[in-house]
Amino acid sequence: MNLLRVDKISKTFIQGENHINVFNKLSFELEKGKTASVIGQSGSGKSTLLSLLAGLDRPNEGQIVFSGKPFSTMDEDELTGLRNGKIGIIFQQFHLISHLTVLENVYLPLEIQGSGVDKNIAKEFLERVGLSCRLDHLPAQLSGGEKQRVAIARALIIKPDLLLADEPSGSLDNKTGESIIELIFNLAKEEQTGLVLVTHNRNLAILCDDVWRLTNKGLAKETPC
Numbered sequence: 096m097n098l099l100r101v102d103k104i105s106k107t108f109i110q111g112e113n114h115i116n117v118f119n120k121l122s123f124e125l126e127k128g129k130t131a132s133v134i135g136q137s138g139s140g141k142s143t144l145l146s147l148l149a150g151l152d153r154p155n156e157g158q159i160v161f162s163g164k165p166f167s168t169m170d171e172d173e174l175t176g177l178r179n180g181k182i183g184i185i186f187q188q189f190h191l192i193s194h195l196t197v198l199e200n201v202y203l204p205l206e207i208q209g210s211g212v213d214k215n216i217a218k219e220f221l222e223r224v225g226l227s228c229r230l231d232h233l234p235a236q237l238s239g240g241e242k243q244r245v246a247i248a249r250a251l252i253i254k255p256d257l258l259l260a261d262e263p264s265g266s267l268d269n270k271t272g273e274s275i276i277e278l279i280f281n282l283a284k285e286e287q288t289g290l291v292l293v294t295h296n297r298n299l300a301i302l303c304d305d306v307w308r309l310t311n312k313g314l315a316k317e318t319p320c
């Protein structure tokens with residue numbers, strides 16, 4: 096069974112008289128533990144696609160099936176539960192909770208799961224992203240790249256079945272970016288996590304098992320050259 100099956104999904108935003116058709120009838124599949132990248136120009140709909148895959152928004156048509164279960168059969172609570180347990184998301188804009196410290200942001204998903212919070216696990220993940228010395232900082236006291244690394248630790252801590260990463264190295268310098276990407280790939284491999292990676296960086300994209308290009312004609316698989 097596929098971890099993720101996306102079947103002819105379309106998304107149109109309606110703003111007053113304006114209909115913004117972002118994409119039509121996109122389909123793809125991701126097997127457990129496999130990695131796929133999504134590349135495409137700014138505005139092509141990459142972040143919109145990720146928000147649909149995270150169940151944060153619903154497609155206008157088509158369906159998304161996660162571990163055999165269509166999102167359309169799940170209510171909001173069930174989808175929230177998925178995001179706190181099985182689907183980790185690294186948002187392009189980080190979405191950290193501003194009044195929580197770095198450490199609290201990272202262990203929040205475990206707290207919501209109610210699985211007994213071991214702060215040491217959060218500290219370990221923060222160490223892996225190189226932020227051990229920022230545990231008590233608030234997000235506003237961090238640089239862009241540090242915020243990004245907190246967001247990465249928070250997404251990885253739940254050991255998700257599916258990791259959705261929107262430009263996870265976008266705010267990082269080359270060296271930090273490379274080590275963070277290596278961490279994401281290593282953890283994905285260790286934990287058999289499926290990864291959908293949105294990136295503008297071709298060198299990064301081709302590290303994935305499949306490379307998908309999103310254009311106004313749809314989603315096309317690129318053949319390796």
Ligand SMILES: Nc1ncnc2c1ncn2[C@@H]1O[C@H](COP(=O)(O)OP(=O)(O)OP(=O)(O)O)[C@@H](O)[C@H]1O
Nearest residue numbers: 108110115117135136137138139140141142143144
């Ligand atoms: N909530 C919304 N309401 C209306 N239009 C939206 C909304 N969200 C996104 N869009 C539009 O949908 C299109 C795709 O946006 P999206 O953020 O998915 O692009 P992207 O491929 O992630 O771009 P980037 O590479 O710049 O991050 C854009 O034209 C955007 O203006």
Ligand SMILES: [Mg+2]
Nearest residue numbers: 141142143187
């Ligand atoms: Mg985007």
